[in-house]
Amino acid sequence: MEFFERFAVPHPSPAIYASMVAIGLTVIAILAGLTYFKKWGYLWREWLTTVDHKRIGIMYLISALLMLFRGGADAIMMRAQLAVPENQLLDAQHYNEIFTTHGVVMIIFMAMPFIMGLMNFVVPLQIGARDVAFPRLNALSFWLFFMGAMLFNISFVVGGSPDAGWTSYFPLAGTEFSESVGSNYFMIAIQIAGLGTLMTGINFITTILKMRAPGMTLMKMPMFTWSALITNAIIVFAFPVLTVLLAMGTMDRLFATNFFTTDNGGMDMLWANLFWVWGHPEVYILVLPAFGVYSEVISTFARRNLYGYKSMVASMVIISLLSFLVWAHHFFTMGQGALANSIFSITTMAIAVPTGVKIFNWLLTLWKGKIVITTPMLYSILFIPLFTIGGVTGVMLGMSAADYQYHNTMFLVAHFHMVIIPGVVFAMLAGLTYWWPKMFGFMLNEKIGKSAAWTIAISTLVAFMPMFFSGLDGQARRMYTYSESTGFGIWNMISFIGAAGLAIGFALIVYNVYYSVRYSPRNISADPWDARTLEWATHSPVPEYNFANVPQIDSIETFWDSKKKGHIMFKGDYEKIHMPNNSGMPFIMSCIFFAWGFSFVFAMWIPLIITTIGILVCMALRSFEKDHGHYISVEEIEETETKLRGAK
C-alpha cells in the first residue's frame, strides 16, 4: 500500500477528484470512439507515424489550442479567486499550484508549440522545399514535446502539481520547502519537451540554410522564414542553458547535490540567474516568429511589399544578440550593486530600439498601402497599440532604480501580459486564420473571426490595465487573497470581468471552427487572400510533396511577380519525387521517454534504468536502420495535380 500512497495527491479537494473522474471518462470515451469507428489504423498510419512537416505542424497547433484551454481554465480560477477580497474559493496551496501550472503551460506548452506549429507548416512551403532537413527528427521533436506536456498535465491528479512558480526559484523549489513530487514534474517534463525544442532548432536552421529553392538567396527569403531562422538560432544557444539548469535542479532535488542550497557551498540565487539566462532569450523566441507573422499579414493586406526589408532583418539579428545581454533585469532587487544593475539597465533599454524599428516599418508599410481589414489584419492592427503599452511599461521596469518599486507587483504581471498577449497570442491567432485555408482548404468565417478579435482585444485591456494600478498601489503578485481595507477589490473585479471576456473570445474561436467546418464553401482558390509568398503558389490543401515542380526564384516576391508580371515560376516537366518514409520510432521512443520521466519524477530507479536502456536501444536501432525513403512516380503526381486542380 505504501508504494501507491506516493501517487496520491497531497492536497486533494473535490475539484481534483472531479477532474480525475473527468480525465478517466474522456480517455475511455476516446479509446472507445477510436475502436467503434475503427480509426486506430488511420490514426497510426496518417498521424502517429507521419514525418510530414504539414501534419506535424497541425498536430502542434492542436496541442497548443488544447493547452491554451488548460492554461485558460487556470487563469479563470485565479481571477475568480481574486475577484473579491478574502475569497475562499481556492486555498493558498491550490492557488500556488494553479499559478505555477498556468505559467508553465502557457509559455512552454502553449506558446512554444503554437510557434513550432506555424513554423513547421509554413517554413518549408515558403522556401519551396519538400520537407524539413531531418523529417524523422522533426517527428521526434513533436512527440517529445507532446509527452513532456502530457507528463506535466497529469501532475495535478498524480502526486500533486509544482507550486513554486513557473520560474521555480530555489531554495523554495528545493526539497526542504517543496516536499511533494510537484517540482520534480517541473524539472523532468520541461526537460523532455526542451530536448524536442532543441532538436527543432537544429533542424530548422539546417532546413533554412540548405533547402531553399534555386535562386532564393538569404535576402530573398520571406520575412516569416527570416524570423524562424533567427528564432531557431536563439533556441540553439539558449536551450542548452535550460537543459543544464534543469539537470542541476533535478540533482539537487533527487540526489541531494548542493548547487542551489543555502549552505554547503551552494548558491541559491544561481538558479534565478541561470533561469533568466535562458528565460529572457526565451521571450524573444516567442515574440520574433510572431513579428514574422505580422510582417506577412501586414504586407499582404496593405497590398504592398514590406517597408524596410533590410532593416527588418538587421533589427532581428541585433535583437537576437541583445536578448542574451539583458537577463539580469529580472532580478535587479536580488542584491547586485549599482554597477551591475546599470549595465543591465542600459542593455535592456537598448533592446527597445530594434523593436521600435520594426514597429515603424509596419506603420510605414500601412502608410502607403491599400488596407483591407480581414481577421488576420485586424489582429495585426490591434497588436500595434496594445503591444506598445507592454513595451513602454517594459522600459519602465528596465530602469533598475525604479524597478525596486515595480518588482514582484501586479504591475509586472500587467507588463508581460500586455507584451505576450498582443505580441504572441494575437499573432498566433492571426497566423492560424491566415494559413487556415492552406491547411484545410476552406476559410474561417470572417464575421465571427472579427468579433472574436475585438472581444479578445477589448477584454485584454479590461483584464490587464487594472493590474498596472493595483500594482502601483502595492498589490504583490502571487498573493492568494487580500483584505478589504487594501482597496484592491475593485481593480481585481474589473480584471475578472476582462478574464471572463477573454474566455468568451476564445469560445467564439471554437465556435468559428465548428461553424466554418460545417458551412464554409470548399471551392476556394489556392490563393484566397491574394497573398505574396510562395506557400500560396501550391494547392490547398497542400499535396504531400508540396510543389510538383521545384519553383525558380528571382526576387523577394516571386509569387507576386508571377501573378502580376507573368513571371514563370514552375519550369519543365514533372520528375519523380523523393520523399521520406513514415516511421513509428519517434512515437514509440517518446512513449518510452514518458515512462522514463514518470519513473524519474517518483524516483523509481528500476523502471528508470529499464526505460533508459529502452531509449538507447531505439537510438541504436535507428543507427543501423537502412531507410532510403520512397519515390512518388510521375503518373502519381499527374493524377494528384489534375485532381487538385479540378477541385478548384
Place this chain on the structure above:
Amino acid sequence: MNLKELFPRNQVIGFVFSLILTAAALTVYFLDLSFQAGMTVLLVTAFIQAAVQLVLFMHAGETEDKGAIYTNIYYGVIIALVTIFGTLLCMTWGYI
C-alpha cells in the same frame, strides 16, 4: 596519387596535439599547483583541445559552408563568454 596525398597528415598532427594537451592537463594532478594555476592550465588546454577537435577531426572549414560553421562557432563563443562573465558580474563582482 602520390604518398603525400595518402598520408593523413592533419589527423596525425591532431592526434599528437591531443596527446600533448592531455599530458599537459594531467600535470595539474601530479604537480602541486595552486587552485588558480591548476584551473588556468585546465581551462586553456581544454579550449585548445576543443579547437583542435573541431578543426582537425570534425573538419570545420573544409567545406563550402565554412562561413556558416565559423559564424556559428564564434557566436556560440561570444554567448558563452557573455553568460559566464555576466554571471560573475551579478553573482560575485557586483554583488554587495
